[in-house]
Amino acid sequence: MFYRENGQFKSSYRADQQVFPILQDRVAIGLVLIFAFAVVPFLASDYLMRAILIPFVIISLAALGVNVLVGYCGQISLGSGAFMAVGAYGAYNFFVRFPGLPLIPALILGGLCATLFGILFGLPSLRVKGLYLAVATLAAQFFSDWMFLRIKWFTLDTPSGSVSVSNLQVFGLPIESAASKYLLCLAMLVVIAVLTKNLVRGAIGREWMAIRDMDVAAAVIGIRPMYAKLSAFAVSSFIIGVAGALWAFVYLGAWEPAAFSVDQSFRLLFMVIIGGLGSIMGAFFGAAFITVLPIVLNQALPVIAGWFGAQISTVGIAHAELMIFGGLIVWFLIVEPHGLAKLWSTGKQKLRLWPFPH
Amino acid sequence: MKLKSLALAVAIVSALAGAAPAFAQAKEQFIPVLSYRTGAYAPNGTPWANGYVDYLKLVNARGGINGVKLTFEECETGYDTARSVECYERLKGKNGGASLVQPLSTGATFAITEKAPVDKIPVVTVGYGRSESADGTVFKWNFPIAGTYWVAADAIIQAIAQKEGGLDKLKGKKIALIYHDSPYGKEPIPLLQERAKMHGFDLQLLPVTAPGVEQKATWLQVRQARPDFVLLWGWGVMNSTALKEAQATGFAREKMYGVWWAGAEPDVKDVGDGAKGYNAVTMQHGAEPQSKLAKDVVAMLHDKNQGTGPKEEVGQVLYMRGAMSAMLGVEGIRAAQERFGKGKVMTGEQVRWGLENLSLTQAKLDGLGFAGVMRPISTSCTDHMGAAWARIHTWDGKAWKFTSDWLQADEQIIKPLVRSTAAKYAAEKKLTARTPADCQS
Numbered sequence: 001m002f003y004r005e006n007g008q009f010k011s012s013y014r015a016d017q018q019v020f021p022i023l024q025d026r027v028a029i030g031l032v033l034i035f036a037f038a039v040v041p042f043l044a045s046d047y048l049m050r051a052i053l054i055p056f057v058i059i060s061l062a063a064l065g066v067n068v069l070v071g072y073c074g075q076i077s078l079g080s081g082a083f084m085a086v087g088a089y090g091a092y093n094f095f096v097r098f099p100g101l102p103l104i105p106a107l108i109l110g111g112l113c114a115t116l117f118g119i120l121f122g123l124p125s126l127r128v129k130g131l132y133l134a135v136a137t138l139a140a141q142f143f144s145d146w147m148f149l150r151i152k153w154f155t156l157d158t159p160s161g162s163v164s165v166s167n168l169q170v171f172g173l174p175i176e177s178a179a180s181k182y183l184l185c186l187a188m189l190v191v192i193a194v195l196t197k198n199l200v201r202g203a204i205g206r207e208w209m210a211i212r213d214m215d216v217a218a219a220v221i222g223i224r225p226m227y228a229k230l231s232a233f234a235v236s237s238f239i240i241g242v243a244g245a246l247w248a249f250v251y252l253g254a255w256e257p258a259a260f261s262v263d264q265s266f267r268l269l270f271m272v273i274i275g276g277l278g279s280i281m282g283a284f285f286g287a288a289f290i291t292v293l294p295i296v297l298n299q300a301l302p303v304i305a306g307w308f309g310a311q312i313s314t315v316g317i318a319h320a321e322l323m324i325f326g327g328l329i330v331w332f333l334i335v336e337p338h339g340l341a342k343l344w345s346t347g348k349q350k351l352r353l354w355p356f357p358h
Numbered sequence: 359m360k361l362k363s364l365a366l367a368v369a370i371v372s373a374l375a376g377a378a379p380a381f382a383q384a385k386e387q388f389i390p391v392l393s394y395r396t397g398a399y400a401p402n403g404t405p406w407a408n409g410y411v412d413y414l415k416l417v418n419a420r421g422g423i424n425g426v427k428l429t430f431e432e433c434e435t436g437y438d439t440a441r442s443v444e445c446y447e448r449l450k451g452k453n454g455g456a457s458l459v460q461p462l463s464t465g466a467t468f469a470i471t472e473k474a475p476v477d478k479i480p481v482v483t484v485g486y487g488r489s490e491s492a493d494g495t496v497f498k499w500n501f502p503i504a505g506t507y508w509v510a511a512d513a514i515i516q517a518i519a520q521k522e523g524g525l526d527k528l529k530g531k532k533i534a535l536i537y538h539d540s541p542y543g544k545e546p547i548p549l550l551q552e553r554a555k556m557h558g559f560d561l562q563l564l565p566v567t568a569p570g571v572e573q574k575a576t577w578l579q580v581r582q583a584r585p586d587f588v589l590l591w592g593w594g595v596m597n598s599t600a601l602k603e604a605q606a607t608g609f610a611r612e613k614m615y616g617v618w619w620a621g622a623e624p625d626v627k628d629v630g631d632g633a634k635g636y637n638a639v640t641m642q643h644g645a646e647p648q649s650k651l652a653k654d655v656v657a658m659l660h661d662k663n664q665g666t667g668p669k670e671e672v673g674q675v676l677y678m679r680g681a682m683s684a685m686l687g688v689e690g691i692r693a694a695q696e697r698f699g700k701g702k703v704m705t706g707e708q709v710r711w712g713l714e715n716l717s718l719t720q721a722k723l724d725g726l727g728f729a730g731v732m733r734p735i736s737t738s739c740t741d742h743m744g745a746a747w748a749r750i751h752t753w754d755g756k757a758w759k760f761t762s763d764w765l766q767a768d769e770q771i772i773k774p775l776v777r778s779t780a781a782k783y784a785a786e787k788k789l790t791a792r793t794p795a796d797c798q799s
Contacts, residue, residue: 046447046451160464256439256468256541315395
């Protein structure tokens with residue numbers, strides 16, 4: 001009832017090809033965007049923005065990038081942490097070595113560094129598939145760990161190997177307050193998400209999906225596997241690289257290679273699996289699930305225990321958090337193997353028929 | 359309308375006046391506790407956190423800081439930088455604002471260093487953190503009180519030189535540094551290189567990837583190169599692994615010197631006799647179960663079932679480190695109260711002043727229960743470290759025993775190094791050094 005499409009007729013190709021063809025979706029997305037841009041910065045506390053929303057937005061961006069590669073093109077990658085690191089250190093090097101370079105071009109150049117790196121480590125995908133490729137991309141992870149720890153040039157010979165940035169500005173506005181950081185990340189996310197959505201709807205996205213579903217058949221109908229796979233690696237690692245640069249510049253401020261360890265790669269892969277492979281929405285759900293939920297659990301558990309008059313130690317909370325989190329992952333994957341995004345679309349389907357389900 | 363609001367104000371004030379005793383009790387100084395009791399570094403992180411929390415409880419049991427009680431809240435970081443930042447953001451504004459923060463990880467120290475000046479919260483890193491932050495003119499908010507990794511490295515080199523019969527005897531010797539491949543492990547390198555240049559010894563750098571359980575290749579290099587001494591810059595599980603590898607390689611444990619993160623009970627317990635003779639530098643204190651402080655903690659907290667962690671651990675190396683870290687922070691608050699008003703809750707900025715004007719004489723330390731545990735410390739605007747003393751202790755198979763006199767890091771070497779590295783940082787960040795007027799604020 002709430003989600004009825006009856007009466008929404010499309011009379012032109014343009015109207016039929018909109019990103020959100022249904023009016024309710026357009027309104028909802030519009031409201032969400034207005035809320036995220038105009039309301040949240042005023043309502044959210046400093047902590048909420050700095051410690052939850054900013055990481056969530058940045059990690060959503062990274063998950064989006066991983067989803068392009070894993071979800072749309074079917075190339076399983078465990079090198080996402082490496083792409084983030086390359087983006088972060090690339091942007092750092094441009095930012096510090098070229099004084100006066102504005103922040104956003106530096107972030108984009110960082111993303112381009114990650115693109116090159118991604119294409120390089122995407123080459124094995126032309127020969128190997130599936131789990132074999134996952135192992136091959138793991139090499140990217142170890143290579144980047146080694147590179148940023150050992151090659152001093154990348155870290156400007158800092159004695160400790162940890163680098164930091166400050167005095168961030170966009171168009172002369174300082175990026176220091178929580179709200180400005182949040183808005184910067186959110187703006188990047190929205191722009192890139194819209195571009196990606198259009199990319200996956202278009203010819204290139206269809207090529208990726210054809211390769212994902214059956215690469216031999218795709219080749220037979222004239223899709224060049226090399227072009228499709230490498231373009232997926234390029235686009236994906238660009239997005240992940242920008243996310244890495246934001247993670248380093250905006251969230252951490254100072255970082256070391258450990259910030260982009262193999263754990264990060266695993267987490268990103270879990271995000272797209274739990275969120276939903278091949279879905280832009282899934283990237284957001286997955287990121288929320290993996291980054292926000294542990295923090296929520298961590299803070300909610302002592303409160304919940306308090307209701308029953310119990311006190312949990314810090315260790316108890318940390319362990320309970322891991323157990324509940326792990327349990328939830330298993331439960332979600334059993335209930336909905338296609339991820340949270342599928343749950344979402346099932347919900348929409350149900351709303352279409354409500355209140356008279358067949 | 360005005361009358362109405364006036365009446366309301368009167369009503370509120372009178373209500374508050376009625377609740378005045380309760381209000382006075384609410385005067386509490388908040389200290390966030392970032393700890394890691396889980397993960398690969400938990401065996402070392404837990405005793406530190408126990409000592410830290412116990413000391414804060416002890417201060418309250420002794421009546422607070424001039425009557426101001428301490429409140430604290432623990433946040434589990436798991437030694438993860440992103441999670442540490444989250445904890446910092448979560449706790450910094452709670453209960454009237456954090457008075458100071460002790461990140462307890464070099465990675466987190468680096469990240470929080472960038473945030474602290476904006477939030478106006480002092481970052482206290484007792485014996486760790488970034489070494490150049492001893493320069494208070496550049497690092498206004500960082501306090502590596504009671505030593506840095508450069509001090510530790512310098513003390514180790516001096517101890518080795520004493521063993522060999524003088525610094526000139528180091529010429530031609532080979533010293534290997536086996537380090538945790540992270541900013542933490544890399545910290546001592548500039549100082550060791552400086553020393554290597556001065557005395558003509560050969561410094562070999564052997565990194566070990568975190569968390570440090572995979573060291574076979576590293577020790578193969580040790581076997582090939584046969585260094586005269588091995589310095590161990592490890593943490594957590596890496597230390598016991600290194601000692602076991604040394605045993606397997608046949609490298610004399612007497613010739614191994616650990617940093618203080620590699621010189622506590624959890625590091626050597628599992629190795630047992632295999633670690634006999636292994637040395638580690640201590641930033642002032644070692645294992646001090648006989649100190650008055652440990653006895654006070656047992657009497658005032660553990661005997662009343664209010665202690666944190668097992669009673670047997672009170673006075674162990676990392677426990678004492680936690681307690682001493684907490685004490686230095688608390689004394690910073692006390693020093694701030696002396697200037698800004700006794701019995702008041704201090705803001706982060708005021709605590710910063712207190713930490714910068716710390717003057718812990720021997721008498722004060724004795725009164726706090728730290729007699730024999732540490733030497734006097736006094737900080738200043740330019741010197742945020744306050745003291746550069748260290749001792750070497752050695753594992754005899756059962757306990758850590760001091761085997762050296764007090765060693766002082768050579769200021770002639772440390773000072774220029776601190777100044778030049780801090781200047782580089784200032785230039786990168788376009789910071790101007792603090793003026794004398796700023797020092798008084």
